[in-house]
Amino acid sequence: MLIKAGDSVVVISGEDSTKQDDGTRKVHTVVQVDRAKGKALVEGVNLVWKHVRRSQKYPQGGRLRKEMPVDVSNIMFYCSSCSKGVRLGARFLDDGSKERYCKKCGTSTGRIAPPRAAHAKK
Numbered sequence: 001m002l003i004k005a006g007d008s009v010v011v012i013s014g015e016d017s018t019k020q021d022d023g024t025r026k027v028h029t030v031v032q033v034d035r036a037k038g039k040a041l042v043e044g045v046n047l048v049w050k051h052v053r054r055s056q057k058y059p060q061g062g063r064l065r066k067e068m069p070v071d072v073s074n075i076m077f078y079c080s081s082c083s084k085g086v087r088l089g090a091r092f093l094d095d096g097s098k099e100r101y102c103k104k105c106g107t108s109t110g111r112i113a114p115p116r117a118a119h120a121k122k
């Protein structure tokens with residue numbers, strides 16, 4: 001999984017995937033990623049009503065809007081130069097470090113691993 005917290009993503013499946021009037025999908029930000037479950041918590045996506053009982057924290061109780069994690073297969077990384085959801089790849093750089101890149105246009109989206117001699121180009 002190449003999605004990380006802080007990434008911009010578009011939702012491609014489910015009720016939050018509806019296209020806007022101009023035919024594009026809304027861009028959201030990933031809050032948190034659960035690698036073991038393959039899920040991501042995305043801002044403003046998959047909202048549910050959470051019913052809370054009266055407590056110290058919520059003296060009134062009531063209903064709260066809250067995001068639930070979505071499966072990463074239902075979101076795509078948003079590439080700002082392609083202005084759409086794209087698939088990501090990972091590649092080694094000459095110094096042996098690893099980066100993520102947009103498979104469509106090849107733009108790097110930043111390094112994901114420090115340089116390692118074993119992967120460096122001689």
Ligand SMILES: [Zn+2]
Binds near residue numbers: 081083102105107
């Ligand atoms: Zn791109």
